[in-house]
Each structure stands twice: as C-alpha cells, then as structure tokens.
Amino acid sequence: MKNAAIIGGTGYGAIELIRLLHSHKHIQLKKIISNSQHGEQISSIYPHLTSFIEEPMEKLEIKSLEKEVDIVFFATPAGISKKLIPQLEQSSLQCIDLSGDLRITSQDQYLEWYGAEAAPQETIDNAVYGLPEIYKEEIKNAKIISNPGCFPTSSLLGLIPAIQHKVIENSPIIIDGKTGISGAGRTPSAMTHFSEVNDNVKAYKVGKHQHIPEIDQYLSGIANESVTSTFTPHLIPMTRGLICTMYGQLKMTISTEEIIDLYKSFYQSEPFVRIRNKGEFPATKDMNGSNYCDIGLHVDERTNQLIIISAIDNLVKGAAGQAIQNVNLMNGWDEEHGLNNVPVYP
Ligand SMILES: NC(=O)C1=CN([C@@H]2O[C@H](COP(=O)(O)OP(=O)(O)OC[C@H]3O[C@@H](n4cnc5c(N)ncnc54)[C@H](OP(=O)(O)O)[C@@H]3O)[C@@H](O)[C@H]2O)C=CC1
Numbered sequence: 001m002k003n004a005a006i007i008g009g010t011g012y013g014a015i016e017l018i019r020l021l022h023s024h025k026h027i028q029l030k031k032i033i034s035n036s037q038h039g040e041q042i043s044s045i046y047p048h049l050t051s052f053i054e055e056p057m058e059k060l061e062i063k064s065l066e067k068e069v070d071i072v073f074f075a076t077p078a079g080i081s082k083k084l085i086p087q088l089e090q091s092s093l094q095c096i097d098l099s100g101d102l103r104i105t106s107q108d109q110y111l112e113w114y115g116a117e118a119a120p121q122e123t124i125d126n127a128v129y130g131l132p133e134i135y136k137e138e139i140k141n142a143k144i145i146s147n148p149g150c151f152p153t154s155s156l157l158g159l160i161p162a163i164q165h166k167v168i169e170n171s172p173i174i175i176d177g178k179t180g181i182s183g184a185g186r187t188p189s190a191m192t193h194f195s196e197v198n199d200n201v202k203a204y205k206v207g208k209h210q211h212i213p214e215i216d217q218y219l220s221g222i223a224n225e226s227v228t229s230t231f232t233p234h235l236i237p238m239t240r241g242l243i244c245t246m247y248g249q250l251k252m253t254i255s256t257e258e259i260i261d262l263y264k265s266f267y268q269s270e271p272f273v274r275i276r277n278k279g280e281f282p283a284t285k286d287m288n289g290s291n292y293c294d295i296g297l298h299v300d301e302r303t304n305q306l307i308i309i310s311a312i313d314n315l316v317k318g319a320a321g322q323a324i325q326n327v328n329l330m331n332g333w334d335e336e337h338g339l340n341n342v343p344v345y346p
Pocket residue numbers: 007008009010011012013014033034035036037074075076077078080098099100148149150182183184185186187314315318319
C-alpha cells in the first residue's frame with residue numbers, strides 16, 4: 001500500500017482523483033492539500049463527498065511531504081508544479097503533474113505558448129510524457145510524469161497510428177476539437193458563464209491554444225520529422241466530454257476496413273482504447289466517467305482524406321484517470337486497477 005497526496009484539492013481534477021482513488025486498493029489518499037481552503041472539510045465544498053472523507057484539507061508543507069506520502073498528484077493550474085517539483089526531485093516521491101508545466105520540452109516554446117518562464121530544463125528532461133498507450137516502458141521507470149492535456153490525449157491517440165504507419169501526410173492535419181465546460185476547471189469566468197455557454201457553441205483560443213505545440217511535438221517525435229497540425233477547440237454546452245474530428249491527407253490507397261484493421265492491431269493490447277467497426281463513431285456519452293478513448297475511422301474516397309473521430313471524458317482519460325493509469329504502471333500494478341468501471345449512461 002502506498003500513500004498519496006493531492007495538491008489543488010478543491011479543483012475538478014482533484015475531485016475526480018478522489019473519486020477514482022476511493023476504489024484503489026494499493027493507494028491510500030492520505031492528504032488533500034488546499035491553497036485556498038485548508039482547514040475546511042472537502043465535503044463542505046463538495047457535499048457529494050460527505051461520509052467519504054472526514055479529515056480537513058491541509059496547507060502545503062513541501063519539506064515534510066516525503067516523510068508522509070509516496071505519491072503526489074499536482075492538480076494545479078499551469079505555473080505551480082514547475083516551482084514545486086524541482087524542490088522534490090531529490091526525494092523518493094513519485095510526482096504526477098496534471099498541468100501543462102512539463103509537457104513542452106523546449107523552454108522557448110513554453111514561454112511562447114504559456115506566456116511565462118518554463119520549468120528548469122533538467123526537470124523537464126526528467127519528466128516522462130504520460131500517454132501509456134505510446135510510452136509505456138518509459139512510464140514504468142519514471143519518477144516524474146507529465147500527464148498529457150485533454151485535447152492532446154484524444155488527438156494523439158487518434159492520429160499516431162496513421163502517422164507512424166505513414167498512412168497520412170505530416171501536413172496539413174486538421175483537428176476540430178469540442179469540449180465540455182468542466183475542461184476550464186472550477187473557477188468561473190465570462191467564457192464559462194451559464195448565459196454565455198447555454199444554447200451556444202463557440203471557438204476559443206483560435207491559433208494560440210497551448211495544446212498546439214504539445215500535439216505537434218509528440219506527432220513529430222513519432223514521425224521523426226516535423227509534423228504541423230491546425231487545431232481549433234470549441235466550447236460546447238455540456239459538463240464533461242471531449243471529441244476531436246480530425247482530417248489527414250491520405251498518402252496511399254487504403255479502404256476503411258483496412259485502416260480499421262490497422263488501428264485494431266495497433267491498440268490490440270491497450271485496455272482503454274476501443275476502435276469502432278465500420279460506420280460506427282463515438283459520442284462523448286459513450287465513455288462518460290470512464291478511462292476509455294473511443295475512435296471511429298472513415299476513408300473519404302471523394303477527397304482522399306482519412307477522417308478520425310476520437311472521444312474521451314476530459315476529466316478521466318483526459319486528466320485523473322490517465323494519472324492513475326500512469327501510477328499503476330510506475331508501481332507494477334495492473335494498469336487497469338481502479339479504472340475498469342463501465343461508463344455512466346445516459
Ligand atoms: N479540467 C480538465 O478537464 C483538465 C484539467 N487539466 C489540468 O489539470 C490541472 C487542474 O485542473 P482543474 O482541476 O480542472 O482546475 P481547477 O481550476 O478546477 O482547480 C485547480 C485547483 O488548483 C488550486 N490552485 C489554484 N490556484 C492556485 C495557486 N495559485 N497556487 C496553488 N494552488 C492553486 C485550487 O485549489 P486549492 O485552492 O484547493 O488548492 C484550484 O481549485 C490544470 O493544470 C488543468 O489545466 C488537464 C486535463 C484536463
């Protein structure tokens with residue numbers, strides 16, 4: 001049994017970690033650390049947790065963390081873990097960062113897309129990108145995990161088989177993303193205000209979303225040459241769920257049946273990726289509350305495009321579930337442990 005702490009205790013990522021860790025038999029959640037509400041019970045903010053956790057949330061004492069826990073989840077906004085993780089690097093702690101602080105390997109690119117100074121290069125280099133379907137062996141030996149962003153999780157899982165097998169050109173790749181509002185976290189803003197979101201669909205961060213360099217960096221790594229994508233996210237009036245519809249120019253003649261076979265074989269040992277049969281495409285509710293990524297494929301012979309539709313729950317496979325999948329691998333536990341629940345429907 002290992003002990004864990006969550007930093008950023010009152011955020012949505014943290015709440016989802018608390019829910020999933022409750023049924024994890026190898027991890028005991030020892031500490032919920034809150035910057036804004038330490039001393040309070042989590043159930044006073046989230047009544048659905050009444051009777052599950054009695055202990056009050058705590059203030060962060062970075063120096064004593066190593067004595068008290070083995071695993072630390074950083075469910076904090078960008079800008080926090082890049083300062084905290086370097087202070088823990090010499091410890092034996094396993095650190096899982098849900099934020100984007102360690103995902104971009106170039107400090108200059110981080111500055112360009114996040115508008116702030118990056119983490120120390122050594123910390124970035126020590127972190128392993130936690131996309132288990134692609135980097136499983138590296139994750140097993142990692143001490144610091146940089147958990148992928150929600151849109152990159154969905155789009156990389158959808159695009160990587162086609163890029164790796166050189167089925168589509170490296171450019172142009174179009175990623176049309178749609179997300180529920182919980183993706184923006186718990187703090188309200190004008191963008192997430194009910195009357196702005198309800199009965200409405202809008203594109204945001206057009207041409208400047210922080211997931212653009214993340215997607216291109218990992219696709220380029222797979223292709224071993226430069227890959228550039230055009231990614232535009234849209235905010236949809238729903239609470240959870242994320243779906244990317246992607247278009248790639250075919251480099252070869254291939255049928256829908258053949259590409260589906262290729263994807264099924266690529267992901268045959270991956271428990272959380274489900275490839276749909278011909279003519280079937282995922283919807284966000286199909287994986288609600290679960291760690292699945294469902295992918296549907298279609299070859300458009302008219303335009304010579306491969307159409308890939310990939311959907312996840314942004315808070316589970318896009319954040320807390322993937323974080324636990326990574327911890328399972330880091331500790332030699334069953335990768336699916338604590339995550340093999342049936343999605344919630346309707
Ligand atoms: N929501 C999603 O779908 C996804 C989120 N992520 C990433 O995961 C991380 C957490 O996201 P999410 O939970 O949605 O975000 P939230 O905004 O809901 O929560 C973040 C929490 O971090 C704490 N916090 C805020 N500001 C500070 C600060 N200055 N110093 C220390 N702690 C602070 C707060 O909790 P407290 O005051 O209790 O400490 C806050 O509730 C983010 O980096 C996000 O980008 C990644 C993928 C998907």
